[in-house]
Amino acid sequence: xxxxxxxQQAFAEAIVEGTxxxxxxxxxTDGMALRSVALYRGLIRNNFVQVLxxxxxxxxxxxxxxYFSVLARGYIKHYPSTSGDLFLYGRHLxxxxxxxxxxxxxxxxxxxxxxCHEVYxxxxxxxxxxxxxxxxxxxxxxxxxxxFHQTVRxxxxxxxxxxxxxxxxxxASPDVAIxxxxxxxxxxxxxxxxxxxxxxIPLGWLEYRLMEALSGxxxxxxxxxxxxxxxxxxxxTRLMTTLLQAQVIAGMSLKEGV
Amino acid sequence: MSVQHPAPIPAQAGIGLRSHHFQxxxxxxxxxxxxxxxxxxxxxxxxAPLRILERIRSRYPLSFHGVGLSLGSTDPxxxxxxxKLKGLIDRFEPAxxxxxxxxxxxxxxxxxxxxxxxxxAESLDHICARIDEIQTILQRPLLIENITRYLTWRDSPxxxxxxxxxxxxxxxxxxxxxxxxxxxxxxxxxxxxFEFLDAIPPEAVQEIHLAGFDRYGRMLxxxxxxxxxxxxxGLYEWAIRHIGPRPTLIEWDTNMPPLAVLVEQAxxxxxILGGCHAAAL
Numbered sequence: 001x002x003x004x005x006x007x008q009q010a011f012a013e014a015i016v017e018g019t020x021x022x023x024x025x026x027x028x029t030d031g032m033a034l035r036s037v038a039l040y041r042g043l044i045r046n047n048f049v050q051v052l053x054x055x056x057x058x059x060x061x062x063x064x065x066x067y068f069s070v071l072a073r074g075y076i077k078h079y080p081s082t083s084g085d086l087f088l089y090g091r092h093l094x095x096x097x098x099x100x101x102x103x104x105x106x107x108x109x110x111x112x113x114x115x116c117h118e119v120y121x122x123x124x125x126x127x128x129x130x131x132x133x134x135x136x137x138x139x140x141x142x143x144x145x146x147x148f149h150q151t152v153r154x155x156x157x158x159x160x161x162x163x164x165x166x167x168x169x170x171x172a173s174p175d176v177a178i179x180x181x182x183x184x185x186x187x188x189x190x191x192x193x194x195x196x197x198x199x200x201i202p203l204g205w206l207e208y209r210l211m212e213a214l215s216g217x218x219x220x221x222x223x224x225x226x227x228x229x230x231x232x233x234x235x236x237t238r239l240m241t242t243l244l245q246a247q248v249i250a251g252m253s254l255k256e257g258v
Numbered sequence: 259m260s261v262q263h264p265a266p267i268p269a270q271a272g273i274g275l276r277s278h279h280f281q282x283x284x285x286x287x288x289x290x291x292x293x294x295x296x297x298x299x300x301x302x303x304x305x306a307p308l309r310i311l312e313r314i315r316s317r318y319p320l321s322f323h324g325v326g327l328s329l330g331s332t333d334p335x336x337x338x339x340x341x342k343l344k345g346l347i348d349r350f351e352p353a354x355x356x357x358x359x360x361x362x363x364x365x366x367x368x369x370x371x372x373x374x375x376x377x378x379a380e381s382l383d384h385i386c387a388r389i390d391e392i393q394t395i396l397q398r399p400l401l402i403e404n405i406t407r408y409l410t411w412r413d414s415p416x417x418x419x420x421x422x423x424x425x426x427x428x429x430x431x432x433x434x435x436x437x438x439x440x441x442x443x444x445x446x447x448x449x450x451x452f453e454f455l456d457a458i459p460p461e462a463v464q465e466i467h468l469a470g471f472d473r474y475g476r477m478l479x480x481x482x483x484x485x486x487x488x489x490x491x492g493l494y495e496w497a498i499r500h501i502g503p504r505p506t507l508i509e510w511d512t513n514m515p516p517l518a519v520l521v522e523q524a525x526x527x528x529x530i531l532g533g534c535h536a537a538a539l
Contacts, residue, residue, distance in 0.1 A: 011373065032409065080367045085342070086326070120306070121301075
């Protein structure tokens with residue numbers, strides 16, 4: 001008779017590796033043991049496919065249920081769940097798609113959907129008070145930095161994947177055609193949550209780089225200077241307006257020792 | 259948040275709260291006595307799900323039905339998970355909190371399924387120690403639910419009903435009696451469902467689950483994707499007569515129908531609850 005921990009381990013090996021001899025030897029001799037293991041393997045696999053389908057609805061719609069199931073099964077095999085909190089499951093799907101050399105569009109779509117998934121459940125944000133903003137406007141911009149809400153992600157993509165993502169949304173017009181390929185084009189995306197819904201805002205590439213630098217702790221003055229010096233020209237005021245309208249600013253502070 | 263129903267859940271029918279029905283429930287709150295949800299669906303730090311749950315909680319008593327604690331696992335208890343659960347309990351004050359008498363993980367690997375424990379003295383000691391620890395941290399009694407199983411462990415000398423009764427006796431936990439699970443196990447393994455029902459202490463049953471199953475060949479699978487079957491309604495009538503009226507949940511997780519279908523099933527459960535109660539007077 002196996003100890004409980006050994007029995008659970010043996011069952012896990014039967015499910016994961018298909019090495020079922022120890023587990024089935026611990027089951028009743030009613031002729032159902034092998035069928036039981038197969039049944040549980042199928043149920044567990046289907047449960048995880050379903051979890052990934054919920055987290056990556058656009059990818060599921062884009063590649064279809066059959067191919068999505070193939071991709072998901074491959075992922076499940078390589079990335080077991082390590083938590084009872086299923087919000088965390090699927091984090092590595094974009095990296096895994098890249099590793100198996102899936103088409104770049106699938107990789108980028110998965111990256112965007114994981115960002116949306118994180119933003120959807122991130123901590124609620126408190127709007128930055130206008131009076132605080134006005135107070136900071138008179139401060140030395142070479143010391144001012146901006147902090148962003150947790151409901152914001154900046155995403156650099158090698159393709160304009162947001163076009164495909166938009167077309168895959170349930171409320172998208174059915175007339176929008178989605179091609180199998182997109183032109184290679186560096187694209188910056190701002191993923192934000194407002195009113196409970198996730199929005200994806202495309203940005204010009206330089207605009208994106210400047211916003212990302214801001215989120216990394218660059219001062220307002222340094223971003224303003226980079227915007228001014230950029231050959232293609234970036235309107236700094238417009239950039240700040242975009243951030244304010246998207247309500248992504250959590251706070252502003254003065255950098256010490258500058 | 260203003261809590262309007264801090265009282266215990268009444269011995270009436272409720273429905274499972276699923277995101278599929280969020281908008282319908284907010285637009286026209288259905289005439290059911292209470293709702294139950296999986297707390298893990300609200301483990302995110304913010305966003306729409308938590309706000310929606312607040313709105314629903316302000317109108318209905320709530321029950322939490324956990325699926326991720328892996329109660330019977332021989333791995334250490336996942337305290338991060340448990341503390342997230344505790345945070346939600348403190349925030350939403352559910353009248354009942356339940357988990358499954360099963361295991362879902364080993365060696366740090368989670369299977370997202372409810373796996374059966376062998377009914378041995380070792381399992382009993384183990385599960386009771388875990389229930390004790392969880393109840394201490396949550397500072398409230400837990401209900402444990404009987405699961406469906408699709409295998410039989412050879413060394414399982416303690417009958418399932420006696421196993422649950424002893425867990426109740428040792429830990430003071432309650433029972434969430436899932437009658438669909440009782441029926442599915444009875445059919446799949448040629449068991450007498452009343453042997454199980456007779457073995458559990460009636461006073462410990464604080465909630466009942468009703469759901470539907472699907473057939474795969476000769477096996478019944480607990481999919482929660484169909485209406486309650488007549489045979490399960492029959493067990494329910496028996497249970498209400500012998501155990502007494504209890505809060506009863508219509509559980510539906512796959513193949514989701516319109517909200518009205520769940521409400522209709524809840525009405526059917528209420529009729530049985532009311533009928534049995536009237537007959538007893």
